[in-house]
Amino acid sequence: MTMASTEYQKHRLDQPGLEVAQHSNLEVIPNESESGLQAAYISKLPYSLLPEDEYGHTGLSRAEIATESAGDNTTHNAADDSSPRAKGKNIKKIFLIALGLALVIVGVVVGAVVGTEQNRSSQSTAGQNITPNTTDPSGLGDGSSGARMTGSSTFVTPGLSPTAISWGYPHLEIFAVTPNTSSSIHRKYRNSNATSDTQFFPEGTDMEDVGDSSEYNNVSSLAVNRRLKGDTNQTEIYFSNENGANYHAFHESNEYWSGLWTFQDHMVGALTEVRFTPSLGIIKVFFLDLVSSGLSVFYYQWGPEEEWVGPTSVVGPQVQRMAPSVIAWNNDNTRLDMFVVSNSNNHLLHASWDSDTDHWSDFEDLHGFVTTPPVAVSRSPGIIDVFALGGDSGLWHISYNNLNGTNRANNGTWSRWNRISDNRKIQGQPDAISITSDKLDVFAWGDDSSLLHKSYDSASQTWTPEDDFEVLIEGTLSGPPKTVDDGSGNIHIFAYDNLNRLIWRVLGPSLLNGTTVVLANVPMGSG
Structure with a gap:
C-alpha cells in the first residue's frame, strides 16, 4: 500500500483542545525501550550548501x-x-x-x-558517502565502480503495513487492507467528536468496514490522501481489486462514503496520489500499466475545470512492479518529482514535471540497487531526500539540492548514495516524514522486527543517532511502519504487531510521546 503526502499541515482546525486521557478501551503497551524524542527548538538556516556539505558527507x-x-x-x-x-x-x-x-x-x-x-x-x-554503480551520481558515469548496495543475494519480504492521513489535529484516519476472506478495506479514525486524544472510532478494538457494496471487497492495493475542496475537507481513496477493476471514493466530515466510480482496467500494482496547487485542488493519480515493452507509468488528473482526464503516459524505460513515488516540492507547486525502479538493473530512475511547460523530463539514472518502492520527501523547495532498501538489506539515502530553489532545468545536484543504517539490516519499505524544513525523521522495520528511528537536523547537519538507530519498539512488529503529521508538531507512527494488532506510537510534544497504544485487532488470515 502506498500513500503520497505532498505538503505540511501547518494549521490546526478550529477545534477546542482535547484532554489527553487514557481511553478505557485502548491498551497501552509498557515501554520496552527509550521513551522517544523530546521536542526541541531548532533554528533554521538557509539552504545554501551542496548535499555533500549539508548532510555532513565526507566521502x-x-x-x-x-x-x-x-x-x-x-x-x-x-x-x-x-x-x-x-x-x-x-x-x-x-x-x-x-x-x-x-x-x-x-x-x-x-x-x-x-x-x-x-x-x-x-x-x-552515516557520515560516509558510498559510491553507487557509477563514479558519477547523476548517472553519466561508466558504471565501473561496484556498488555495495548489491551485497549478496537477499530475499526481500515486503510485509503488510497500514496507511494514514490527517486533515489537521485532531483528525486521524488509518486504513488497512489485509488478506482475509473478504479482503475489504478497514478503517479506524479520530475526529472532532473525540473527547480525548486516545478516543478512536469505532470504539474498542474493532475496525470499520469501508463501503457497503461488493466493489470494496477483494482489494489488492490502496492509496489514500486528503483533498481540500473549497473549504471542505475530503478523504479520498483509490483502490484496486483482484479482478483488475480500479475505483475511487471519498467522504467528508459526515463520514459517509460516496462518489464511487471506476478508472480504466488493467492497472498494475498499487496506485500513488499526489496533490498540488491546493487552492485549485489539482490531483494526479499514478499507476503502472502493461505496454508492449513492459510496465510503464501513467496518470489521471483531476482539476476544477476539466474534472478527470487521462490516462496520460510518462514516456520512459521499463520499470519494476513497484509503486512510483511522486512528490510536490514543499511550498512550491510548480514541480513534481517521480521516482521508479528500473526493471533491467534495479537502478533508481528520476523524472520531473514543470508546470510552465506541462512537460515531463527524460528519466535520469541515479544508479544504486533498490529492492523496495522508494520513499521521497521534500522538506523545502529545492530539497529532496530519497530512501530505499538496498540489496544488502541496508537503508540507503540519496539527496537532491537545487541551490537556486527553482524548478528550472534540473540544475540541482544529486549526492552520492549513502548507507545510513550502519551494520543493521532492515526489512521492507522504510518511511520518512518532514514536519519542519530543517528536520527529517526516518523509520524502518528491523530484521529483528523492531521499530527503528533516526532523525536528521540540517542546522547541525547531523543524524541522530549518528550510527545505527534509536529502537522505539523491540522485536514485535510484523510489517513496516507508516507515519503521518497532524499539524500539531507530533509524528504519528502506525504498524501491525505480531499479534495482528494495529499499534500507534507518537513522537513529539504530546503527553503520549513514547507510549505505544493498541488501537485495534486487524482482520488477518481466514477470519
Missing part, C-alpha cells in the same frame, strides 16, 4: 601510494670487488633485486589500501 579518502627507492645497504661479494666487470655485474644484480623488492612493496601497499577501501565501503556509517 571515502583516496590513499596516496608512494614508493621509495631501495637504499644502498646491499652486501657485495668481497671476492669480486677487484674486478671492474664483476663490479658491473654486481651493480646490475643489485639494481634488479632492488627493483623487484620495490614492486613487491608497492603490490602489498596497493592491496592493503584497496582492501581497506572496500571494507570501509561495505561497512559504511
Whole structure:
C-alpha cells in the first residue's frame, strides 16, 4: 500500500483542545525501550550548501601510494670487488633485486589500501558517502565502480503495513487492507467528536468496514490522501481489486462514503496520489500499466475545470512492479518529482514535471540497487531526500539540492548514495516524514522486527543517532511502519504487531510521546 503526502499541515482546525486521557478501551503497551524524542527548538538556516556539505558527507579518502627507492645497504661479494666487470655485474644484480623488492612493496601497499577501501565501503556509517554503480551520481558515469548496495543475494519480504492521513489535529484516519476472506478495506479514525486524544472510532478494538457494496471487497492495493475542496475537507481513496477493476471514493466530515466510480482496467500494482496547487485542488493519480515493452507509468488528473482526464503516459524505460513515488516540492507547486525502479538493473530512475511547460523530463539514472518502492520527501523547495532498501538489506539515502530553489532545468545536484543504517539490516519499505524544513525523521522495520528511528537536523547537519538507530519498539512488529503529521508538531507512527494488532506510537510534544497504544485487532488470515 502506498500513500503520497505532498505538503505540511501547518494549521490546526478550529477545534477546542482535547484532554489527553487514557481511553478505557485502548491498551497501552509498557515501554520496552527509550521513551522517544523530546521536542526541541531548532533554528533554521538557509539552504545554501551542496548535499555533500549539508548532510555532513565526507566521502571515502583516496590513499596516496608512494614508493621509495631501495637504499644502498646491499652486501657485495668481497671476492669480486677487484674486478671492474664483476663490479658491473654486481651493480646490475643489485639494481634488479632492488627493483623487484620495490614492486613487491608497492603490490602489498596497493592491496592493503584497496582492501581497506572496500571494507570501509561495505561497512559504511552515516557520515560516509558510498559510491553507487557509477563514479558519477547523476548517472553519466561508466558504471565501473561496484556498488555495495548489491551485497549478496537477499530475499526481500515486503510485509503488510497500514496507511494514514490527517486533515489537521485532531483528525486521524488509518486504513488497512489485509488478506482475509473478504479482503475489504478497514478503517479506524479520530475526529472532532473525540473527547480525548486516545478516543478512536469505532470504539474498542474493532475496525470499520469501508463501503457497503461488493466493489470494496477483494482489494489488492490502496492509496489514500486528503483533498481540500473549497473549504471542505475530503478523504479520498483509490483502490484496486483482484479482478483488475480500479475505483475511487471519498467522504467528508459526515463520514459517509460516496462518489464511487471506476478508472480504466488493467492497472498494475498499487496506485500513488499526489496533490498540488491546493487552492485549485489539482490531483494526479499514478499507476503502472502493461505496454508492449513492459510496465510503464501513467496518470489521471483531476482539476476544477476539466474534472478527470487521462490516462496520460510518462514516456520512459521499463520499470519494476513497484509503486512510483511522486512528490510536490514543499511550498512550491510548480514541480513534481517521480521516482521508479528500473526493471533491467534495479537502478533508481528520476523524472520531473514543470508546470510552465506541462512537460515531463527524460528519466535520469541515479544508479544504486533498490529492492523496495522508494520513499521521497521534500522538506523545502529545492530539497529532496530519497530512501530505499538496498540489496544488502541496508537503508540507503540519496539527496537532491537545487541551490537556486527553482524548478528550472534540473540544475540541482544529486549526492552520492549513502548507507545510513550502519551494520543493521532492515526489512521492507522504510518511511520518512518532514514536519519542519530543517528536520527529517526516518523509520524502518528491523530484521529483528523492531521499530527503528533516526532523525536528521540540517542546522547541525547531523543524524541522530549518528550510527545505527534509536529502537522505539523491540522485536514485535510484523510489517513496516507508516507515519503521518497532524499539524500539531507530533509524528504519528502506525504498524501491525505480531499479534495482528494495529499499534500507534507518537513522537513529539504530546503527553503520549513514547507510549505505544493498541488501537485495534486487524482482520488477518481466514477470519
